[in-house]
Amino acid sequence: MRRLLFMPLVAASLFIGCSKLQNEPRLVVYIVVDQAMPELLEKYDHLFTGGYRWLKDNGVRFNQAYHEHGYTTTGPGHFVLSSGRHPGKGGIFTNFWFDRETKESWYCVQDTASIVLKDGSVGRSYENIETDALGDWLKIANPNSKVISLAGKDRTSVLLGGKNPDLALWYDKSGGWTTSSYYNLSLPKWVDNFNSQLNIESFVDSIWDRMADEAIYTFNTRADNYSGESDWTTANGYSPTFPIEFREMGIKKLLGSFAYTPFGDKTILKLGLTAVNEYQLGKDENSDILFLGLSATDGIGHSFGAHSHEQLDNYLRLDKNLGAFIQNLESTVGSGKTLYVLSSDHGAFGLPEYLQSQGIDSGRIPKPKRDSLYSFVKNEIEKKVGTGKVNRYGNFFYYDNSINPLERKLATEILKTHLSKLAGIHTVITKEDMLKGGDSDYKKRLKNMVHPEKSPDIYLIPKKYWTWIYPTGASHGSPYDYDAHVPLIFARGGQKATMESIRVKTIDIAPTIAKILKIDFPQSIDGKVLSIE
Numbered sequence: 140m141r142r143l144l145f146m147p148l149v150a151a152s153l154f155i156g157c158s159k160l161q162n163e164p165r166l167v168v169y170i171v172v173d174q175a176m177p178e179l180l181e182k183y184d185h186l187f188t189g190g191y192r193w194l195k196d197n198g199v200r201f202n203q204a205y206h207e208h209g210y211t212t213t214g215p216g217h218f219v220l221s222s223g224r225h226p227g228k229g230g231i232f233t234n235f236w237f238d239r240e241t242k243e244s245w246y247c248v249q250d251t252a253s254i255v256l257k258d259g260s261v262g263r264s265y266e267n268i269e270t271d272a273l274g275d276w277l278k279i280a281n282p283n284s285k286v287i288s289l290a291g292k293d294r295t296s297v298l299l300g301g302k303n304p305d306l307a308l309w310y311d312k313s314g315g316w317t318t319s320s321y322y323n324l325s326l327p328k329w330v331d332n333f334n335s336q337l338n339i340e341s342f343v344d345s346i347w348d349r350m351a352d353e354a355i356y357t358f359n360t361r362a363d364n365y366s367g368e369s370d371w372t373t374a375n376g377y378s379p380t381f382p383i384e385f386r387e388m389g390i391k392k393l394l395g396s397f398a399y400t401p402f403g404d405k406t407i408l409k410l411g412l413t414a415v416n417e418y419q420l421g422k423d424e425n426s427d428i429l430f431l432g433l434s435a436t437d438g439i440g441h442s443f444g445a446h447s448h449e450q451l452d453n454y455l456r457l458d459k460n461l462g463a464f465i466q467n468l469e470s471t472v473g474s475g476k477t478l479y480v481l482s483s484d485h486g487a488f489g490l491p492e493y494l495q496s497q498g499i500d501s502g503r504i505p506k507p508k509r510d511s512l513y514s515f516v517k518n519e520i521e522k523k524v525g526t527g528k529v530n531r532y533g534n535f536f537y538y539d540n541s542i543n544p545l546e547r548k549l550a551t552e553i554l555k556t557h558l559s560k561l562a563g564i565h566t567v568i569t570k571e572d573m574l575k576g577g578d579s580d581y582k583k584r585l586k587n588m589v590h591p592e593k594s595p596d597i598y599l600i601p602k603k604y605w606t607w608i609y610p611t612g613a614s615h616g617s618p619y620d621y622d623a624h625v626p627l628i629f630a631r632g633g634q635k636a637t638m639e640s641i642r643v644k645t646i647d648i649a650p651t652i653a654k655i656l657k658i659d660f661p662q663s664i665d666g667k668v669l670s671i672e
């Protein structure tokens with residue numbers, strides 16, 4: 140590992156005051172709920188009696204915590220949460236990108252030097268990521284400390300865990316948890332045992348129904364069946380309302396999407412408790428970290444939307460399951476000995492159709508028009524600039540390394556002129572313009588998402604509350620506050636509940652945990668230590 144410049148604690152003058160939270164915890168449980176929305180945690184607050192309730196009642200809550208990068212998706216979000224760095228600088232500016240050297244797609248945690256144990260496919264790891272993360276700082280400070288990362292998505296587990304965790308597991312989309320040969324040459328026996336007892340196939344006989352009275356859903360959110368919902372719970376056809384019968388989606392689809400159900404999250408929490416026991420986390424003077432990446436809120440948000448009955452039910456179920464998880468840790472590790480940190484990789488805004496009903500200018504960028512416009516600009520570029528000079532990858536445009544300044548200028552003119560006419564597009568902007576930054580949060584976020592060499596050359600930024608998702612479903616990914624706003628709670632048994640309304644950044648979470656653990660962190664990171672009174 141390359142040498143890093145560390146911030147000596149004695150010189151870290153950013154800490155203000157001290158509190159119970161700054162007594163070193165034995166265990167840190169860093170919970171990242173994918174697509175958790177502060178708006179919904181407030182709206183449903185009166186319904187929580189479990190883990191969300193406990194975290195709020197025993198925590199310092201920042202209600203104005205924001206990601207400060209422009210492309211608010213899973214990879215960049217988890218990278219920031221664990222590394223304290225903006226995604227551009229770290230080179231995790233999106234989930235997938237076009238590699239100009241190989242002219243192929245690259246996945247943010249791809250590692251061609253390792254394999255996934257489950258099936259021998261291309262490995263996933265932190266190997267090709269330029270930076271390090273919280274778990275690595277802990278390992279350097281104390282090699283006896285344990286770092287465990289468990290998640291539904293591989294990129295979540297890898298990006299939270301950092302370069303050198305003791306274990307990084309993710310759901311293998313076929314009924315169990317796996318890792319890559321970067322971490323372990325074989326799965327630990329206890330993970331094999333856990334997998335063999337899971338029997339996810341048996342869920343095919345299950346029904347997912349509301350866990351509370353229907354009136355609670357009717358009263359607290361919109362109608363169950365709503366225009367714009369997509370539905371992954373059937374193999375064919377459409378069945379967007381409760382109860383959801385897993386039999387209808389069939390075994391293959393159930394296994395593939397299990398991590399996106401509330402039952403997937405429940406299983407990760409169970410896996411977490413098993414790991415605590417196996418590694419005796421929090422049991423000695425060497426503080427440990429357990430990262431938990433929970434994906435159901437994202438999966439349900441994408442399909443049914445933020446304001447659906449399904450999402451409300453998922454919030455209630457996670458509240459209940461987190462409650463049981465925390466009670467278990469408080470009794471096994473010891474009351475007040477665990478620091479719980481809750482946040483999210485990004486927010487969301489729900490179905491455009493629902494937002495329209497609320498009087499908001501929202502919509503879907505029309506895919507057929509988008510596709511024909513992309514064909515048109517491709518032809519224009521080939522006529523005026525030549526072939527092989529511009530590569531489109533998703534909604535990003537990458538200039539080939541062979542492009543000269545005049546060709547670059549011509550291509551940029553063509554792309555800007557024509558693509559800005561697409562319905563729902565706010566702006567078509569170059570990488571160079573984004574790197575100029577500016578005073579507004581919006582411009583700073585655009586700058587923070589750019590890697591000077593690897594990033595695309597042309598970005599299309601949708602208008603506020605407009606989405607690329609078409610014709611149904613919901614998403615996130617914009618530089619706007621609703622996608623950048625995330626929950627942030629630092630909780631510990633017996634800690635006085637406090638609400639902080641100052642605006643804070645997610646790059647600050649990792650160094651704040653480092654400070655609480657009394658470990659050093661690199662001077663080069665972007666975040667600073669938050670004051671937790």
Ligand SMILES: [Zn+2]
Nearest residue numbers: 174437441615
């Ligand atoms: Zn998502």
